[in-house]
Amino acid sequence: MINVIVDAFGGDNAPDAVVEGSIMAVQNLGIKVTLVGNEKKIHEIAEKNNYSLVGLDVVHAETVIDVHEDPKSILKSRKDCSMAVGFQLLRDGKGDAFVSAGSTGALLMGATFIAKRLKGIKRAALSPLLPTETGYMILLDGGANIDCSPEALLQFAVMGSAYMEKVMNITSPRVGLLNIGTEDTKGRDLEKDTYKLLSEAPVNFVGNIEARELPFGKCDVLVTDGYSGNIALKLYEGMGLYFAGVLKGMLKKNVKTKIAASLLMGEVKDFKKKMDYSEVGGAVMLGIAGTVIKAHGSSDAKAFYNAIRQAKECVDGGITDQISLYLDSQKGGNDVD
């Protein structure tokens, strides 16, 4: 049975929402969950809410790493924190995947230096899923590495393709390179060199994608360096918030618009659901030896449930093996079947 390790003390709504989401996951997904964190507090929550902890293990961790702490401290002064202990369990094979809504910086540190990168992977990528007009697009890198080589971007393309194929069930996912124009001569040296590598890679490369096209589903996998990716990711989120606010303001303006609002209720709800990141889970950390999911800091119980479901789907889809297979094929010079 798949066992998902969950950081019970990461995120704004921890530990209550984490415990609740984990129980939902155990009851609905046919998996085991190992909750990591202060054992006493976790049991108190269960008692207070009359939760059954059947199907859940609890592994004690003494402290919690704060989002304002130096991420490096997860390796030293805070190696007893819930996130560090979770990564240690993953590394030691005590679980198949790890989910945390804690500090992104600490998560990157822990993933890279406790769980460790897959052998041959240049950079692990934080890979969020962005909603588009036609579905979802995975973005690599969303902010783990501010400087990247063309070779790292090529690996991002392979890893993102594996995810979209095995978890999102998209046949031959289209890989796009974020750029300032569509011609292959556009961009910085990074984009020009990556364009060449992707053209010859075993991925379905559809060329450069301008930022204007991102919401319209022109590709399934979008590769870029972590600086540009973070700008794109956060602007995407910001514009979503902005338009949600505009729409709300429009509908609440006066009696007439409030009547309109009541007529549009279903449509507005559908749109909100579409833009709701928690529906799809969190951002997957690709390139690590083991499945690691970064849940949103503001995750509620449902979002934790979805992040755990996403972790299970990554394990089911054999994403890590898929990436390892590719890396082996590159080493030996053989093609992946």
Next chain:
Amino acid sequence: MINVIVDAFGGDNAPDAVVEGSIMAVQNLGIKVTLVGNEKKIHEIAEKNNYSLVGLDVVHAETVIDVHEDPKSILKSRKDCSMAVGFQLLRDGKGDAFVSAGSTGALLMGATFIAKRLKGIKRAALSPLLPTETGYMILLDGGANIDCSPEALLQFAVMGSAYMEKVMNITSPRVGLLNIGTEDTKGRDLEKDTYKLLSEAPVNFVGNIEARELPFGKCDVLVTDGYSGNIALKLYEGMGLYFAGVLKGMLKKNVKTKIAASLLMGEVKDFKKKMDYSEVGGAVMLGIAGTVIKAHGSSDAKAFYNAIRQAKECVDGGITDQISLYLDSQKGGNDVD
């Protein structure tokens, strides 16, 4: 009297929309316009539409540079095109400003190598105005220079501040640095070094701005390199288009939502106006010896009118002198008064 030189053959709707917009400008702004392009065709348009060309000069240019042509050709094989001739007139002091909706690449070439940069300016910046929740924000660089030094970004901050103060009437414009976090240790070397320069510069530096905050008016001047700036600019436009489409789809879905649409007509119109880039003019090319405005390729007559009005306001505000003053102060080591 201010004379604005206008490329009559640049843009998708040229020359008709350009001629119409120019006539509107002459009639409403108390300025002169010099139309550049095929003289015969311009007179044919005037005759056909019964337009008076009083207050307009026409300077003949034999050819037009296409958006698909190599931008460099404006300096050689196409130096008789309307855009090249417009820049020559600006350089020779035959007008105060130049407006074109033609190829951005050719415009950058022409601005830099025909009109030329102001002495001391490292890079000229394409500077679009983005609508925000509270007003407008000028973005430098929107895509003219994919690689920039911290010193160039400092100059962008000064030039953008001059524009927002003198044209948009904002006292002590807030300058923000686009970055992936708010702390001064965030970002690439470019951002870290620029942060230090801006902290000591004669501008109202408010620190790093994350992309998530862009729509909410946290700064008046946003500085970044042209690669990141182009990503932000185009994603801003793309998200605007996406949400306009979502809103339209929502309102046209069925009888019920169509009733809602009729109740929301005024609000939707206000929102569209807010997001309409042509209301504010075009993107100003800052750092050039003379005012240069890049109008949108899809500009209609009203958009050309607004771009010409913007050119006049730049001349009225003495933007170029303002930037020169700053450059002089840096040379001599004196403060600007």
